[in-house]
Amino acid sequence: MALVLPGCFGGGRLAFDEGCAPEGSGVADGVPVCFTTDDGWLLEGTLWRGSDKGAPTVVLVHGLNEEHGAFGKLARDLAERGFTVLAFDSRGHGSSRITEGAKPRWPEFTDREYQSMYRDLVAAAEFLVDKDLRRPTVIVGSMLGANEALQYATSRDGLGLEGLLLLSPGVAYRGMTATTAFARLYEGDVLVVASADDTSGSRDAKTLLDAMPSTTKALKLWPSKGRGTRMLDDTEVRGALLHWTVEVTKNLPPARDPA
Secondary structure (H helix, E strand, C coil), X not given: CCCCCCCEECCCCEEEECCCCCCCCCECCEEEEEEECCCCEEEEEEEECCCCCCCCXXXXXXXXCCCHHHHHHHHHHHHHCCCEEEEECCCCCCCCEECCCCCCCHHHCCXXXXXXXXXHHHHHHHHHHHCXXXXXXXXXXXXXXXXXXXXXXXXXXXXXXXXXXXXXXXXXXCCECCXXXXXXXXXXXEXXXXXXXXXXXXXXXXXXXXXXXXXXXXXXXXXXXXXXXXXXXXXXXXXXXXXHHHHHHCCCCCCCCCC
């Protein structure tokens, strides 16, 4: 049975917000979208459609006390190279809200609620499939978002994922204390990025990378570039991340037509 969501139209789990621009009307800055999670969160974000339906898909997950606009420069760089890009406000952040209209914020979350944040990525993947686009090919996660990305990648929902790009990941963020255990399960391509002047961040980055059994893993420590999405203000950093993403996705098989 279709579920009509407050603030959305079209029914079902996946819908566009009434305030979103119609698909096809987007310009360089992408098209506003919204979708819902299986536990009742309505998440708003921006979708940049790639050069074709089978284009690699990059999903961007921001950190604590941020919104998806923190990825603006990187998102546009990726879109200009033909990638499909989806960025969204995680639960408890930005415009995200419960489908009944309430807007709990992240400082109110319990440990269990932090541990459930990876379900936003599950919903994002289903949204992409619903739009006849690829499931996430690469996930870029910043700080708390990096932990969410790692949890998603090692779950059964991580089908089709080619690589992780983790900005300033932490061994433990809030209730997400099993991150090192997830790292031990991840065998795919991964680039971990941190700044050497971020003492705890660079230490945790090394710890998590060492735990990964992946044979295609790398650590990039910049001398002084800030933390998380702040590093993306630097064109050299964005260029390196874009180059890595292009290399990881260049040999993708053709996308399957939806059933």
